[in-house]
Amino acid sequence: MTSAVTSALHDSALLKAARGEAVPHTPVWFMRQAGRSLPEYLKVREGIAMLDSCMDAELITEITLQPVRRYGVDAAIFFSDIVLPLKAIGVDLDIVPGVGPVVAKPVRTLEDVAAIPDLTPEALPFITAAVRSLTSELAGINGGTPLIGFAGAPFTVASYLVEGGPSKEHAKTKALMFGAPDVWEALMVKIADIAAVFLETQVAAGASAIQLFDSWAGALTPDDYVRHVQPHSARVLERVGSLGVPRIHFGVGTTNLLGLMGDAGADVVGVDWRTPLDRAIPMVGDRAVQGNLDPTLVFAPTEVMTARAAEVIEAGRAAKGHIFNLGHGVIPSTDPDQLARLTEFVQSYPLD
Template sequence: MTDSAFLRACRREPVPHTPVWFMRQAGRSLPEYRKVREGIAMLDSCMRPDLVTEITLQPVRRHGVDAAIYFSDIVVPLKAIGVDLDIKPGVGPVVEKPVRSYEDLARLRPLEPGDVHYVTEAIGMLTRELGATPLIGFAGAPFTLASYLVEGGPSRNHEHTKAMMYGEPKLWAALLDRLADITSAFLRVQIEAGASAVQLFDSWAGALAPADYRRSVLPASVKVFDAVASYGVPRIHFGVGTGELLGLMAEAGADVVGADWRVPLDEAARRIGPDKAVQGNLDPAVLFAPRDAVREQARKVLDAAEGLPGHIFNLGHGVLPDTDPDALTRLVEYVHQETGGRQP
């Protein structure tokens, strides 16, 4: 058994224990993260290989998670091709001039590996430091990136985005296709630099009805998964509130599909269908409960995953900023303990 538990679970092979990692494990819940980031803007930190390496390693050292996730943000490739955007603390990505027309679309040029040379450098440093621990690369999916670009910032209802999707379907398709190419290029850079798996975050896809997702979003996400298929590294697909979309998200071509906490994991696995691993799905807010309650809820996730041939334990969305880091460390220990005896 040479590969890590995480990679084995992605491939639905027998594992020594259920692997665990957390979306947003590197970030504000860790005091050592806040210290490193002091006085440095989020996007500036993403361009510093020394900081990226340190921040990516922090949760691996502290929690003993089974995988690292590359410290960056979904808007980094957009910034790298010259989109005028910033990440505002407590708000999220804000785009100076939203993309609403063909002229705006023309500003989105292809991403060249040299645009993100710091990613290649940081991943080189990281793979040396990480040893056998896998590194997950990631990117934003075309729909979620489009939402930030078209709205100009975070949005509850995605009204401008949907107005374009329904009202100007050709412009919409062209925008998603362009974003699929940028995202594919960004994932290729990470895989070629040494990432051992990749996750496509379609965080806001849950805002869509299945028929609209299938017609207006799925083709672009398929393009991304196809673009990186030949590398043979596991590809993970994740969104929030996507219970009704899990089957379609599986169709996009990933090897692993993530679910949030609104769908029990066994039901999620049924919707995702055979031949794919599942990732999830503890409600991140559960970590604010007393430790016995956290265990009880984690136990429910493990029970729902019982018998599934590929389960990667994760939260149903990212770690909330005020989470007690010790609660995360205890959760990793609990999942490892509870599942470690089930040797094939």
Template sequence: MPLIAAATGKNPARRPVWFMRQAGRSLPEYRAIRANRGMLESCFDAELVCEITMQPVRRHDTDAAILFSDIVVPLRAAGVDLDIVAGTGPVIAEPVRTAADVAALPRLATDEVGAVTSAIGLILGELPDTKSLIGFAGAPFTLASYLIEGGPSRTYERTKTMMRADPELWNQLMGKLADLTITFLRAQLDAGVDAVQLFDSWAGALSEADYLTYVAPHSARVLAEVADYGVPRIHFGVGTGELLSAMTNVGADVIGVDWRVPLDVAAARVGPGVAIQGNLDPTVLMAGDAVLERELRRIIAEGERAVASGARGHILNLGHGVMPGTDADAITRAVELIHTL
């Protein structure tokens, strides 16, 4: 598997590539199969999860499939009243803001994500042996931000206020969310995924000092609790250039880099012995073939310099997810270029 080879310091048979949100609205077959089906409903239908997960692998020949799901799926499975609202994102019916709210948060039992683990079995039955299946979960901080704010936020003012004003309550909440995330990841690993990615999507809203004090211990516990599976653990957040070292030190084998920081610079920040993943700006996929080839050549050169300076390997990816309006053919051309450059 090229992705696993790159993640573990071996020589991949070809340059590995997969894209965050590669299964989604950029694909006409996805739009067709999701018509009149809610996002969360789709995430708990094992056969549908398998089909959607496999769609971009069939179309684009990516080197990995990533499980079709959402970071709030384990919250919903545990019994939190939430929905994913089109055009908005996750919306929490009763935000978590008091000690009573934290105490009332339910725990996740493995059998509550049985549809997810069943889907993994179906995917592994279809996925070629040369391709990897990536499982994932949201990190405790990002889950906490949704629960506290009640939905997406630009400022995270309620989240940061709880974090600083009541650190004891904050740590209780983060501890519960770490437990939930560990259960969800271990369920996926028991079902057979080849790697896992921990999305701390909104960690970039924090200073390094706040990250190290309030977030790192909980993310470190999550990654430590899945270390015994021996699969690559990928860690990623958006706007986290100043946190790359701290986010790697919590236990990542592969650190995801967004488009703001060159890969060789990122590798210097995190030090040797860790693979890097990234970091094409998603909008480049909309800019035409000439721009795409130019940017991919630049990123591949940066990745090669990173590996030469001590990074374990380079997995090509976007610096965030595929944008819904992206032409699916442009993604296919990008994968073809990456495999030939």
């Protein structure tokens, strides 16, 4: 990117909020803003498998840009999937419609871990091409719109590999964690390196921030998180932090882990809708927060939605910085027009 573009992005509302600086307005973007809630997404994805779309630079670019064009949000989130890096190195898996990621041969032994190849940037040419295309396009939108890179955190990716697919109880994952700590440690080190390379590749190509997404971390006690998970998330965040971009760390159902997730190396801690921001902010220390409107409130009357959004914005004033978001991803049946109204409301909400 040119220095002029870099300067414009540096002064964007999202990156300023992530650094705890004064902002012209509360920046807003939405997890899963690119996806099934958009008719244009459904059109371009028709007949194309999910992981295939995540490995096509032109499709990645188009899908990532769709919500930026529609809503004028303050950031684009790189369109990908938690298990995409595993697919890129040849792990036999697929995303089954209505089920989620399914792994053909779940991990059980040290030999299984050793069989997982390392990830290198050379295995990700479609990622580099997509990020470069996106940053070029985003430079001309709203004076420069940042791109947030994306990866799944080690615990969540490990849970798919061990369970063989989605799980509510994570019983097999915890059995491995507690019963075969040597296998668990090796697996987490392997996945942490994969996640770090995946994020480093995105940043090297032009991403201005990253989000490490730990969907299932809320299944853990604080002690188990500190002992078995936090060091590996910290490994990822430390490597990306050396590149000088803000790091967002988000998990679902993590009320009891927010401070620990921040301590793993986050500049911004994502808060899901279950924890009011006024309770979350003291937990995360001297860090910015992201969140956290209940995603179902977009189905309420507009005046109800915006009233609750105002409460979130007001609560966010107490944080070092605040990036407005939903408390989890956009629900597929969401009305895009309602998200447009929410975006406009947040960006026009007075901060004086």
